Structure formats: structure tokens, C-alpha cells
Amino acid sequence: MILTEFDYVRPAGLDEALTLLSGTRGARILAGGQSLLPDLRAGADRAALLVDIRRLEELRGVTRTPDGTGLRIGSLTTLAELAADPLVLAEAPELAAAARANGDPQVRNLGTVGGNLAAAGRATDLPVAAMAADAEVELAGPGGRSTLAAEELAAGSAPAATVLTALLVPAAGPAAAFEKTADRATRYPVCATAVRITPGGPRIAVTGATSRPLRLRGVEDRLRGGPYGTDAVLAAFRAEPRELFVPGRGTSAEYLGHLVGVLTARALQRAERALDR
Incomplete structure (x- = not known):
């Protein structure tokens, strides 16, 4: 059962979809529907019109x-x-x-x-x-x-x-990696990190442990030029303010700060090995 009423349309092209979205208050895009449809069923979200773009091959x-x-x-x-x-x-x-x-x-x-x-x-x-x-x-x-x-x-x-x-x-070539610890029930990340090693230094982004996805530029600066050993990476993360990491689902900020450091070290080391092949 879906707890909100809405109209539905399947536009023939992108221009028609844009016209519907801009001309209808409360219009929402339907693509995979993996987030929107569960929220409509639960009454956590509302829509006046679903614009189904799933057949737009472009x-x-x-x-x-x-x-x-x-x-x-x-x-x-x-x-x-x-x-x-x-x-x-x-x-x-x-x-x-x-x-x-x-x-x-x-x-x-x-x-x-x-x-x-x-x-x-x-x-x-x-x-x-x-x-x-x-x-x-x-x-x-x-x-x-x-x-x-x-x-x-x-x-x-x-x-x-x-x-x-x-x-x-x-394009990065192989010098990039992703690591994640997932919630067992939902598969959403308790903590996830992605890295790229570039000539200017590493780029590091995290989610789950923080209030929203974030680039950690302070950690990037501390690790510029390496090394990417676990101890060095954990030290770089310990220098970040603890309030950056948001406790939840039975985890503390201290735990999440350590976990994201471990996952980032693992990702950087994998990217570094791929770069050396």
C-alpha cells in the first residue's frame, strides 16, 4: 500500500520530462525507484506527479x-x-x-x-x-x-x-579504491571510503561515519607524498576533530574515526599496489 496519491506519466523524451517537472508542483522523477517508492509506501515522502524516465535511452x-x-x-x-x-x-x-x-x-x-x-x-x-x-x-x-x-x-x-x-x-587508471563496512540489515554503509592517488597527492572521501559525504582535505594534506602505511593514515585521522564523526547505530565517534582510518589505509594501500603493477 502506498500512503500518498499521485499522478503518473511516462514522457517520450527528456525535453517533455523537463517540462513536466518545471510545470507541476510536487513532481518527482522515477528512475530505479529504490529510495522513492519505499518512502511513498511508508508515508515518509509525497509526490503530486511521478515522471517516469526509465525508458529514456539517451x-x-x-x-x-x-x-x-x-x-x-x-x-x-x-x-x-x-x-x-x-x-x-x-x-x-x-x-x-x-x-x-x-x-x-x-x-x-x-x-x-x-x-x-x-x-x-x-x-x-x-x-x-x-x-x-x-x-x-x-x-x-x-x-x-x-x-x-x-x-x-x-x-x-x-x-x-x-x-x-x-x-x-x-580517468584514473588503477590508482583508486573503495572500502566499506556495511550495516548487516540494510547494506547501507556504517562507514565507506573512496580514494584516488594522483600526482598532487591522495583524494579521500568518506560517508556513513560523517553527517554527509565529505572530502577529508585535512587528511589528504597530512598524507601528501606518503607514506600510506596504516600507522601514518591512522595518525592523520586522529588529527581530525572528533565531532566530524557522528555516532549512531551503537557506534561511538571514537570508533567511527578509527574505523574510517583503517578502511582508508586499506584503500590507499590497494590503490598504491595497483599503481606499481
């Missing part, structure tokens, strides 16, 4: 960007497709690992890249991988196309009445 698939320096991942690409795509595995392995860690096979076969990135109020896996990759999202709205840093999207900066059409990811 929003699917993984290709290289026109300049050849990165990947363009359509927002309706499923998590299962993302986890298995050869280009993603070779050039953005932290994204493939984050997709593979998400939920169970049924969730991954239905859930989409755009939905996972835009999920509000949930600690999902893809945002930290996108942030560590220094990725951008491509948005379509009444005013045309625009891009927004994945970090800004995670902070809630996306304009209203826009559709997330693609994730734009700089």
Missing part, C-alpha cells in the same frame, strides 16, 4: 568523453551495469567497487547511477567514489545543460526542476 550507457580524458556515465545506467563495465573497471575502479558494494543483486539491477548519487537522507556508496574521482554531474533543466561538482551535489546544491543526466569522471 540517459544510459558508458562512453568516453569527447576529449578522451574521462568517462561519461549515463544517469540511468544501473549499478550492476556500472560494476561490470570494462571501461569503468579499468579507468575508475573505485566507482565499480562502490556499485558492486551497493545492496544486493536485485537492488543493483534496478538502482541507477543518478538515483544513488541524488538519494537524499541516505548514506549511499557512489557519492564518495565520485567525490574522490573529482567527478562532475551533468544536469539538464529549463535553462539548458550545466555541470556541478559531485561534492556540491552531495552538499545539496542541485537546482530545482533539473534532471541528472550523466556523471563525468576523469
Whole structure:
């Protein structure tokens, strides 16, 4: 039973979807539905109109960007497709690992890249991988196309009445990794971390242990140039303010700060080994 009434429409193209979203108060996008439909059933969310974009093939698939320096991942690409795509595995392995860690096979076969990135109020896996990759999202709205840093999207900066059409990811090669400790019941991350090792130093993003997905620039600065041994990484995390880590689900801030340090050390060491191959 769904505890809210709404209208439903399946637009034939992206332009029609944008017109519906901008012209109907309370219109919501339906893609994978893995977050929205459970919330509608529980009465935790409401919608006046569901705009079903699942058949918009222009929003699917993984290709290289026109300049050849990165990947363009359509927002309706499923998590299962993302986890298995050869280009993603070779050039953005932290994204493939984050997709593979998400939920169970049924969730991954239905859930989409755009939905996972835009999920509000949930600690999902893809945002930290996108942030560590220094990725951008491509948005379509009444005013045309625009891009927004994945970090800004995670902070809630996306304009209203826009559709997330693609994730734009700089290629990293193998020097990236993702690690997660999941809640056994929900598979949401108690703590997840994604890293990329770049010529300018490591990029590190975390979720679950923090109030929202965050780049940890203080830790990045302390680890610039290495080493990435566990002791060095844990020391870098101990220098972060304890209030950064939000206790919950029976865990303390102290525990979460240590856990995210251990997971980050593991991810950095895996990325470093891949870089040396």
C-alpha cells in the first residue's frame, strides 16, 4: 500500500520530462525507484506527479568523453551495469567497487547511477567514489545543460526542476579504491571510503561515519607524498576533530574515526599496489 496519491506519466523524451517537472508542483522523477517508492509506501515522502524516465535511452550507457580524458556515465545506467563495465573497471575502479558494494543483486539491477548519487537522507556508496574521482554531474533543466561538482551535489546544491543526466569522471587508471563496512540489515554503509592517488597527492572521501559525504582535505594534506602505511593514515585521522564523526547505530565517534582510518589505509594501500603493477 502506498500512503500518498499521485499522478503518473511516462514522457517520450527528456525535453517533455523537463517540462513536466518545471510545470507541476510536487513532481518527482522515477528512475530505479529504490529510495522513492519505499518512502511513498511508508508515508515518509509525497509526490503530486511521478515522471517516469526509465525508458529514456539517451540517459544510459558508458562512453568516453569527447576529449578522451574521462568517462561519461549515463544517469540511468544501473549499478550492476556500472560494476561490470570494462571501461569503468579499468579507468575508475573505485566507482565499480562502490556499485558492486551497493545492496544486493536485485537492488543493483534496478538502482541507477543518478538515483544513488541524488538519494537524499541516505548514506549511499557512489557519492564518495565520485567525490574522490573529482567527478562532475551533468544536469539538464529549463535553462539548458550545466555541470556541478559531485561534492556540491552531495552538499545539496542541485537546482530545482533539473534532471541528472550523466556523471563525468576523469580517468584514473588503477590508482583508486573503495572500502566499506556495511550495516548487516540494510547494506547501507556504517562507514565507506573512496580514494584516488594522483600526482598532487591522495583524494579521500568518506560517508556513513560523517553527517554527509565529505572530502577529508585535512587528511589528504597530512598524507601528501606518503607514506600510506596504516600507522601514518591512522595518525592523520586522529588529527581530525572528533565531532566530524557522528555516532549512531551503537557506534561511538571514537570508533567511527578509527574505523574510517583503517578502511582508508586499506584503500590507499590497494590503490598504491595497483599503481606499481
